[in-house]
Amino acid sequence: MKQNLTLEALRQLLERRDMCALRDALTQTHPADLAELLDELDRPEMLAVFRALPKELAAEVFSDLPPEDQQALIQAATDQELSAIVEELWVDDAVDLLEELPAGVVKRVLQAARPDTRQLINQFLHYPENSVGSIMTAEFTDLKRDMTVAQAIAHIRRTGADSESIYTCYVTDAARRLEGVVTIRELLLAGDQALVADLMERDVITAGTGEDREAAVARLMKYDFLSLPVVDREGRLVGIVTVDDGMDVLEEEATEDFEKMAAMAPSEKPYLKTGVFTLARHRIVWLLVLMVSGMITGGILGRYEAAFSAMPLLVTFIPMLTDTGGNAGSQSSTLVIRGMAVGEIRLRDFARVFWKELRVSMLVGAALSAVNYVRLILTYPGQTATALTVAAALFVTVLLAKTVGGVLPMAAKFFKADPAIMAAPLITTIVDAISLVVYFNIASALLPLA
């Protein structure tokens, strides 16, 4: 097992100013662990440690640091140090960095880069957020079709140090159009004299630069690829999406869905690093919208004032009824939203989902109503009509909640809206209003309220 460098040990090395021992300890630690350590240090300590790192390791640690630490380092760096960092970074990491920095600093960083790096970064900066272009890597291994396996392996050995993933090689023609794909594994398992053209797969599964990143990652997962080639409109290979970036996208998109489904604007930074005002801003808008819906429900309730004035007991069943309706509805909507997010449920499955939810809701509704009826008969002996009212209202509420909950996310998708807004909070509000109307109408029919 890896002997981890602790924060205390690192601080001691710093205090003793033993640069040799420090450098030794640093190079024996994984960049991802170093980034975590640096993030815990004070700014001057962080700067001192960062400067002690060998150049290549420094770039790796840098790309694992949170944006605010990156910014601090850049602001403290000399032009020469800055240039070294930018040139060592993978282009996609450099672009991620620039997107977080204030404009003045971006200019300084771009000036520190070599002209060709600068041009590439500028091109990447133009891809829209959440597009494949914004997550792709510019460094990949490309081969030519007329190479032998021996030549190809020699080529990879010569140039491979520059590519983030050398395990999948892409074959391009003179105009950089993608012609085929071959894995290192296939090259290694073939004879030295075999031709790349004979080994390569010609039907290449690709992604477009402007495509949604989620769709590209789903493809990467479906085919178990280590990287997915990205082509422009002319079919020229411009980059690759690697599986480690794919995993990050998967986790980020799930987090975004959790946030949206709990009625929040998705955040860019992790929770602990997000300021109180930003957090409040992300939450207030939806709460206001839902508060207004709550007021409308209140208005509906107001119309039945005569009913609950005549029989105040009715009011005490409202929380149970609306809570159960909301929960039943959000169960269905959660399953359908997630099913659509992972690509299992499509719009053409609308009828199947509706029919399934209808049957499930009848089973669930019947069970819950029965339990409720029995408990009401036991608690309020003789009040059969009240028990029947509550049980019937509960059954209808569950039935409506589940069908509405299952169908609305698909309707949202059909109208090109984000299905995730049709989650628990909105479904609950909608179902609240429906269940109150159902409840008081059944009560009016069964009970002597006038």
Add this chain to the structure above:
Amino acid sequence: MKQNLTLEALRQLLERRDMCALRDALTQTHPADLAELLDELDRPEMLAVFRALPKELAAEVFSDLPPEDQQALIQAATDQELSAIVEELWVDDAVDLLEELPAGVVKRVLQAARPDTRQLINQFLHYPENSVGSIMTAEFTDLKRDMTVAQAIAHIRRTGADSESIYTCYVTDAARRLEGVVTIRELLLAGDQALVADLMERDVITAGTGEDREAAVARLMKYDFLSLPVVDREGRLVGIVTVDDGMDVLEEEATEDFEKMAAMAPSEKPYLKTGVFTLARHRIVWLLVLMVSGMITGGILGRYEAAFSAMPLLVTFIPMLTDTGGNAGSQSSTLVIRGMAVGEIRLRDFARVFWKELRVSMLVGAALSAVNYVRLILTYPGQTATALTVAAALFVTVLLAKTVGGVLPMAAKFFKADPAIMAAPLITTIVDAISLVVYFNIASALLPLA
């Protein structure tokens, strides 16, 4: 782009019984796409197509099929066909398969396997669900420390066809204890005569067979590995977790959290393939628990019957108040649950989370109360005391909802329970009860209800 084989084209080839053309079309299609096509065919068609596949491709397609299709194929297969499938499958896929099959069929499959395969499968079947052992692959590339690069590459070329991932090679001693790790990339970039012992990284980051699979995948992601070695208690290398299986775990765990956070028992199969009774069963238990909590809230409400009999208008603000409280609370709990799931928030951050939620809730509560106060003053002119009651109750509700929502998931984790149960449904019920008590107590103090 890939020329996709359509369902109609496949059916036409089947009808024409043109086995050559069929085989050609099949071998030109990706296994993952073939699995999707087979799943849409009728059982006899599926069997016919499956039998037309070359042996190795058949195993790949088989492992991509949903469990019920796998079962149908196995029940229709001869002993010889069965043996061919089992021997071609990766051990982890074979184990996944066996876990889904009825006991009688498992026995038949195990009898069809070679003795050493059978032993390996039996060993894998004993790892607990959700453990690293249950997702690891037994096939990996292992090297010896005294090999040269040339010998290592020759070894990989000779044996590599048997390993699911050849890109990361593990160096083991005579007792199979893990000594180091070296990537194909490092081997290729080094000279032919360099020694594996000099190239390998000795501080290997590993996982244990009994460890939680989520923790191992988090490590795989953190270090951007293509595979993570799995060792037993004696430090012997027993398998690897590959990045493609890691992505599947990531997606499954997120889906499980979505289900749990919407008060459902997590499902094993995708939504459309799950039966109505199973779906109903997964949903009923939590709905019953929450229904009982809703009844308790109703009981609390019953204690204030005198208050809302005296002033029925008070009842109409209940939905808005409880909905907003529930939503505000579940925003906080969702962020904290997700933050803990991705490893950002730890138990030691308890005080930070509490302090953050307290400040956010004051901002959000103040904004919502202000909006509400203004709208009530405009709607019910002259009823300042009522407006003040509702606004004050709303402020206190949001404050309590957000702190409770932020803190309860961490408390659950502290008591070794699953934080995901402290999500929207339960938080809503808890906050409902609190907000009603707060509301009617403020009303009693400010309004002439007696």
